[in-house]
Amino acid sequence: MKFIEITKKTNIDFIGLRNKAFVLSLALVLLGLFSFIMIVVGKANESVDFTGGTQLQVKFEDQVAIGDLRKVLTDGGIGDVQIQQVSGTKEFFIKTKLSDTEKEKIQDKLSALLSKEFQGKKFQILGSNMVGSTVGKTLKRNAAIAVIVSMLCIIVYIAWRFTFIFGVAATIATFHDVLALLGVFYILNMEMNILFITALLTIAGYSLTDTVVVFDRIRENMPKMKSKTDFGDTINRSINEVLSRTLITSLTTLLAIGAILFLGGQVLFDFSFALFIGVLIGTYSSIFVASPIIYVWKKKLR
Amino acid sequence: MLKSIKLRAFFIVLFLVISVIYCLPNIIEPTGAWKKYLPSDKIHLGLDLKGGMHLLLELDTTKMLENMVNRKFDALKDSMIRDGIRFLGLDKKENSLFIIIRAEQKDKLYNLIGKEFSDMKAGTTKVDGENLTIEFLLSEKELSNIKENAVHQALETIRNRIDQFGVSEPVIVRQGENQILVQLPGIKDPQRALELIGRTAQLEFKLVDEENAVRYTGGIPPEGDEVLTMKTKNKETGISTTTQILLKKQSLLTGELLTDARVKIGGEFGGESYVAIEFNSEGARLFDKVTAENVGKRIAIILDNTVYSAPVVKERISGGKASISGSFTMDEAKDLAIVLRAGALPAPVKVVQNITIGPSLGQDSIRKGVQAAILGAILVVAFMFFYYRYSGIVANIALFLNLLYLLGAFTALKATMTLPGIAGIILTMGMGVDSNVLIFERIREELRLGKTVRAAVEGGYEKAWVTIFDSHITTLITTFILFIFGTGPIKGFAVTLSIGVIVNLFTAVLGSKTIFDWILGKYKPRSLSI
Numbered sequence: 001m002k003f004i005e006i007t008k009k010t011n012i013d014f015i016g017l018r019n020k021a022f023v024l025s026l027a028l029v030l031l032g033l034f035s036f037i038m039i040v041v042g043k044a045n046e047s048v049d050f051t052g053g054t055q056l057q058v059k060f061e062d063q064v065a066i067g068d069l070r071k072v073l074t075d076g077g078i079g080d081v082q083i084q085q086v087s088g089t090k091e092f093f094i095k096t097k098l099s100d101t102e103k104e105k106i107q108d109k110l111s112a113l114l115s116k117e118f119q120g121k122k123f124q125i126l127g128s129n130m131v132g133s134t135v136g137k138t139l140k141r142n143a144a145i146a147v148i149v150s151m152l153c154i155i156v157y158i159a160w161r162f163t164f165i166f167g168v169a170a171t172i173a174t175f176h177d178v179l180a181l182l183g184v185f186y187i188l189n190m191e192m193n194i195l196f197i198t199a200l201l202t203i204a205g206y207s208l209t210d211t212v213v214v215f216d217r218i219r220e221n222m223p224k225m226k227s228k229t230d231f232g233d234t235i236n237r238s239i240n241e242v243l244s245r246t247l248i249t250s251l252t253t254l255l256a257i258g259a260i261l262f263l264g265g266q267v268l269f270d271f272s273f274a275l276f277i278g279v280l281i282g283t284y285s286s287i288f289v290a291s292p293i294i295y296v297w298k299k300k301l302r
Numbered sequence: 303m304l305k306s307i308k309l310r311a312f313f314i315v316l317f318l319v320i321s322v323i324y325c326l327p328n329i330i331e332p333t334g335a336w337k338k339y340l341p342s343d344k345i346h347l348g349l350d351l352k353g354g355m356h357l358l359l360e361l362d363t364t365k366m367l368e369n370m371v372n373r374k375f376d377a378l379k380d381s382m383i384r385d386g387i388r389f390l391g392l393d394k395k396e397n398s399l400f401i402i403i404r405a406e407q408k409d410k411l412y413n414l415i416g417k418e419f420s421d422m423k424a425g426t427t428k429v430d431g432e433n434l435t436i437e438f439l440l441s442e443k444e445l446s447n448i449k450e451n452a453v454h455q456a457l458e459t460i461r462n463r464i465d466q467f468g469v470s471e472p473v474i475v476r477q478g479e480n481q482i483l484v485q486l487p488g489i490k491d492p493q494r495a496l497e498l499i500g501r502t503a504q505l506e507f508k509l510v511d512e513e514n515a516v517r518y519t520g521g522i523p524p525e526g527d528e529v530l531t532m533k534t535k536n537k538e539t540g541i542s543t544t545t546q547i548l549l550k551k552q553s554l555l556t557g558e559l560l561t562d563a564r565v566k567i568g569g570e571f572g573g574e575s576y577v578a579i580e581f582n583s584e585g586a587r588l589f590d591k592v593t594a595e596n597v598g599k600r601i602a603i604i605l606d607n608t609v610y611s612a613p614v615v616k617e618r619i620s621g622g623k624a625s626i627s628g629s630f631t632m633d634e635a636k637d638l639a640i641v642l643r644a645g646a647l648p649a650p651v652k653v654v655q656n657i658t659i660g661p662s663l664g665q666d667s668i669r670k671g672v673q674a675a676i677l678g679a680i681l682v683v684a685f686m687f688f689y690y691r692y693s694g695i696v697a698n699i700a701l702f703l704n705l706l707y708l709l710g711a712f713t714a715l716k717a718t719m720t721l722p723g724i725a726g727i728i729l730t731m732g733m734g735v736d737s738n739v740l741i742f743e744r745i746r747e748e749l750r751l752g753k754t755v756r757a758a759v760e761g762g763y764e765k766a767w768v769t770i771f772d773s774h775i776t777t778l779i780t781t782f783i784l785f786i787f788g789t790g791p792i793k794g795f796a797v798t799l800s801i802g803v804i805v806n807l808f809t810a811v812l813g814s815k816t817i818f819d820w821i822l823g824k825y826k827p828r829s830l831s832i
Contacts, residue, residue, distance in 0.1 A: 249739050258678070
């Protein structure tokens with residue numbers, strides 16, 4: 001019987017590569033922690049969902065496409081806009097992170113920009129108002145509680161199905177991925193909005209699934225171990241055995257996300273980018289982080 | 303596990319039919335006789351995908367300050383009488399009080415103000431012979447504090463009400479100094495939503511002044527009394543009438559002391575729905591005292607200056623439970639319970655803007671996103687066919703079943719679809735593909751070991767099942783907790799994902815396996831296209 005195969009039978013020494021992987025992961029996690037602190041002190045690129053900003057109401061006399069309007073505003077330096085059209089009219093609500101400063105008023109800036117870019121189209125700014133953030137303090141706190149509690153429950157479940165060490169390792173790998181993604185977004189100065197939070201959660205779920213699959217194979221192979229010393233070999237064998245599955249799943253997921261990344265347009269770009277990077281990191285961590293942690297830990301115990 | 307292929311196929315088809323029926327209204331509008339039997343709910347789309355009701359509310363802070371000054375006025379009057387400070391006149395303005403006293407009482411008054419009214423500041427003093435007219439102003443800081451707190455409290459209250467009303471994914475944001483922006487997706491009854499949000503919900507209990515009511519025939523009410531409108535509905539005809547009712551001005555009890563309010567049906571009110579309320583310990587104590595003192599008298603239950611009912615107190619009521627009846631419809635009673643539970647607005651609100659707006663993502667982005675998602679799905683399906691050949695088709699059928707079940711369950715549960723929800727679907731689909739990949743890779747391993755096709759399929763499913771179970775349960779745990787603690791978009795994500803995980807588990811066990819079993823049983827192939 002012949003199969004189309006993405007990888008032939010492999011025999012890679014993943015455990016042998018652990019120190020290199022740990023250096024990379026440590027760097028990613030530290031970067032993530034740094035970004036997290038920056039978010040807490042408000043130095044990160046948080047979107048209008050978190051910071052609040054200015055809401056402007058503009059009325060055009062001629063029809064203007066919402067896509068053109070978005071492009072003009074973004075190119076003109078009024079970044080991070082949410083545009084909503086009032087149904088059945090030529091009126092728009094524009095929400096931006098910017099707020100009035102002593103030097104310039106947002107309303108004037110918008111006005112100048114629109115008259116330059118939409119020459120011949122008459123418009124009127126009906127109002128400008130400061131708005132608060134959509135993501136309140138309670139929402140942030142609840143999200144944090146949810147993450148911590150669910151991680152504790154995951155540890156308990158995996159500890160019950162596997163062992164305690166596996167549970168902790170899975171949780172560390174998941175946090176590793178979330179932090180790494182946070183770090184990448186911070187370094188690239190990409191905007192963190194509600195969709196980004198969802199992306200983080202999605203990646204946490206994806207990464208966890210990936211990790212559990214590898215763990216499951218290790219559990220299956222452990223009784224076949226001849227002596228306690230070849231635990232590293234067992235891990236290596238297990239990862240190699242599920243490697244084709246890991247790669248195929250990542251590939252199909254990346255295909256789906258890639259389509260949205262390249263064709264989904266500007267608004268969905270950051271979101272799909274986060275998912276794309278997240279899948280890569282999640283795949284990496286289930287191979288190079290989760291299982292090697294167990295190996296190192298078990299070795300310490302002996 | 304179920305052995306009979308027919309029985310499994312029956313369940314698969316049964317769920318398929320149910321899902322299709324629930325999905326149907328999203329595609330065609332049922333007409334005629336069908337309308338009665340088919341569900342009519344479409345998938346609710348969130349603000350980001352569909353837009354919705356956009357309300358701009360303005361908090362009437364002047365009214366609130368007026369109430370504030372009134373309260374200070376009463377409190378200061380009481381304190382001065384208590385401390386024996388004789389005053390010749392007391393008056394109030396927008397945000398200040400004027401007190402006329404004898405000069406020798408000045409120190410005593412300042413002492414009182416400093417001790418009990420530290421948020422007031424002495425302003426100008428006018429001397430008129432022996433008499434002084436002193437103005438006490440509410441301090442600037444206090445004023446802005448009050449306004450600030452009022453807006454925050456109003457935000458919280460409105461958020462509570464909308465949450466309990468059951469609108470998922472609302473946007474509730476502060477705008478400007480005293481405005482609140484509310485956006486609600488997919489509201490079916492905008493008028494009801496508007497009334498629910500805009501109601502001040504100031505609940506009060508006041509004594510009916512029966513002694514003076516006999517003599518009172520209209521005009522200015524007697525000192526210490528007020529006239530309010532009472533709504534009554536005739537039980538037989540259902541027609542509402544309003545009557546005037548004379549009440550003692552002073553509140554016996556207010557809604558702040560409530561801990562709970564729920565709709566109940568029946569009991570002493572026949573088949574009517576009524577609202578059962580519960581007080582906290584302080585409220586219970588007060589209610590006990592009030593009812594004990596007023597047995598045989600009528601106590602009016604007032605919400606936003608309208609009397610809902612004025613029952614006679616038959617006996618002292620301990621335990622802090624009471625009920626409000628008023629011949630409500632079920633919806634009215636429900637809304638009343640919501641506003642009572644969520645608490646009162648600190649000041650009345652007025653609706654400044656009420657329009658329908660488009661999606662926050664923009665129509666253009668949604669169109670592009672949908673196109674891209676379809677292309678992504680095609681790529682995945684094509685890859686599965688290319689890589690696993692005919693087995694890939696089986697996986698794709700399972701995937702399609704997955705999607706239909708998910709959408710059916712989603713519509714049936716009346717969940718709200720948003721972009722985070724779609725992310726949840728992508729993850730579920732990913733996990734669905736993953737389940738099949740896990741199974742197929744296992745089957746391949748078994749085949750490599752030289753097992754027969756049937757044994758390989760059985761072994762592959764059995765071994766993969768453990769993994770699939772563990773990975774799905776861990777995800778389910780996470781989504782469950784996200785659902786409990788999450789709000790807004792996070793909750794939407796959790797809902798989709800948890801439905802998806804359960805559907806996935808079902809199709810992973812029954813979906814593709816049944817198709818395999820059927821083919822293996824019918825054609826007994828020597829090799830497997832996988």
